[in-house]
Amino acid sequence: MTSPGGFDVRRRLADICGEQFAREAGAADEVAGVPARWVAAPGTVEAASAVLSLAADHDLAVVPRGAATKLDWGAPPARLDLIVDTGRLAGIWHRDPGELSVEVGAGTPVRAVQAALGQRGHRLACDPRSIGATIGGVLAADEAGPLRHRFGTPCEQVIGVSYIDAEGRLHHADGWSMRGGAGPGLNQVLCGSQGALALLVSATLRTQAAPSARVWVSRSVWTPLEVHDLVRQALAASVAPSAIEVDLPAHRALLIPRQRSRQGPGTVALLLEGAQAEVLERAEQLVGVLGGDARALDTPPRWWHRYPFEPGEVALRLTVPISDLHAAIYALRDAVGGPIPVRGAAGIGVVQASLPASLGAERVAAILSAVRGVLLFRGGTCVVTSAPPAVRQAIDLWGPVAALPTLREVKERFDPHRRMAPGRWIGGL
Known part of the structure; x- marks a missing residue:
């Protein structure tokens, strides 16, 4: 397929990425219901830069794609010509000698990073709920899991990024402020932007020693107010939870008078991490604080790490x-x-x-x-x-x-011609 001006986009993308890594889009190549025209999967940073330069030269609208676990999130793009698949921009690119940080390609599945770090007793404090999510996808959506309670969002753990701007130029950024000392760092602005500012090619994140023990303390609940009270008591107990999660299903029992002899349909669960002996001690303390049917478990509840919604809802x-x-x-x-x-x-x-x-x-x-x-x-x-x-x-x-x-100013600075995921960011930017 050629562009309106007669330019053979697929042929040029194939020259850059390789014949088998550039193609016309198929039925599954859409973003929030908007179909693409072409798909390219660059295998190097240089190739990714060339792809975005090509898009800039021919005014092609671009949306980055990792594992596509969250492409139906947010607004549909105002227009979409090219999906840039980051799957080949994967792997651990650099380890800090002191094991304090790691640089990871944007297309790397989070699970793969955790497995590699785990072999040396380390981890990312990053546990997205989307199964199969990539580092780039998690950062683009700033998707956090239960560990956010103690360690913050994945974007808050980023200490540097490499990205390609809408003109195809490669940049490296650390945590310095965009405005000379006040406000968020540039990497924090890029994170959570749904790919609407630039193409993230790698990120450097903090790592930490993996805990030797993990225990979940779980208690059933009936009402949101009960959840409020239990969380307040748990926080006051100073047991240093790594996560506090709640599950309140749409249960018919909630519509009838509360029956105290029955187990509530909802659950509050807290994750405790650390050395074996002190985790068990904290768990025993927390069971006493929560009361009722609270108990300590060595595995998480079935709903842990899962969203409450299904596709189409x-x-x-x-x-x-x-x-x-x-x-x-x-x-x-x-x-x-x-x-x-x-x-x-x-x-x-x-x-x-x-x-x-x-x-x-x-x-x-x-x-x-x-x-x-x-x-x-x-x-x-x-x-x-x-x-x-x-x-x-x-x-x-x-x-x-x-x-x-402010976000509109940022969009104008990074992408004045609105080629990067136009319409996908907050407020339709």
Whole structure:
């Protein structure tokens, strides 16, 4: 296939990447429902730079792709010509002699990095919920798992990145501020940008010694208020959990009067890590603090590391101070008219929820309006991470975004011609 000007894009991409790594897009090569025209998988940083230079020369809109675990998240691109597959930009590229950090190619699966580091007794404090996710994909979406409670998001663990800008130029950035000392570092701005600023080719992340022991302390719950109280007690106990997660299923038992003799349908679970003896001691202490049917387990609950939504459902992310998390969940239930699945980081106030796929756009919009109205005065947000195409196109995915003017300036600086994932970033940038 040639471009409107007669230029043979596939042929040129094949010259850069190799014949078997450049092709016309197929039925599965789409981003949030928008089909691409070509797919290229550069095998070197130099090839990736040449691909983006080609895209710049011919005004091709580009979306990076890792394992495609989150390509249906967020808004669809305003236009899409070329998917740049990062799968060949993989592997551990450099280890710090002191084992304090590691540089990893963007297309490397997180599990592969953890396996390699684990052979030497180390790990990344990074445990995304998307199975098979790559380092680049996790950083592009700033996707965090349970370990965020203690160690922060994956983007907060990045100490340097290498990226290719919209013109095809390679850059290296560390944690220095974009504005001479105040504000986020450049690597932090690139992380979480959904590929809308540049193509990430590698990242250098902090590593740490892997814990010798891990114990999960789990207790059943009935209500969001009960979750609030238990989390508060656990934090006050100074047991230093690595994660505090909650699972509140859409259970019919929640609609009837509470029966204290029965086990609650929900669960609060805390992860304790460290040396064997002291972890067991902390676990025993925590079981006493939580009371009820709390118990210590050497394996996580079945729902651990999993999102509460399925493909095709409306996926929400609620972020709110932990003191108001129960109020946010109650507000969501009231807006929907009943319990819905909620799961996530109860210890930091970031949870995911799922709305049925059968809800139409008008009903979803009304739910979002009600919930965002409650959260507005509590310093919280409600973002739609994924939804069926008809719903996604008709609703406001993000709600109020106070930083939108600043983000618009950043987009203009990095991608003034709007070729990098146009429309995918916050606010449709």
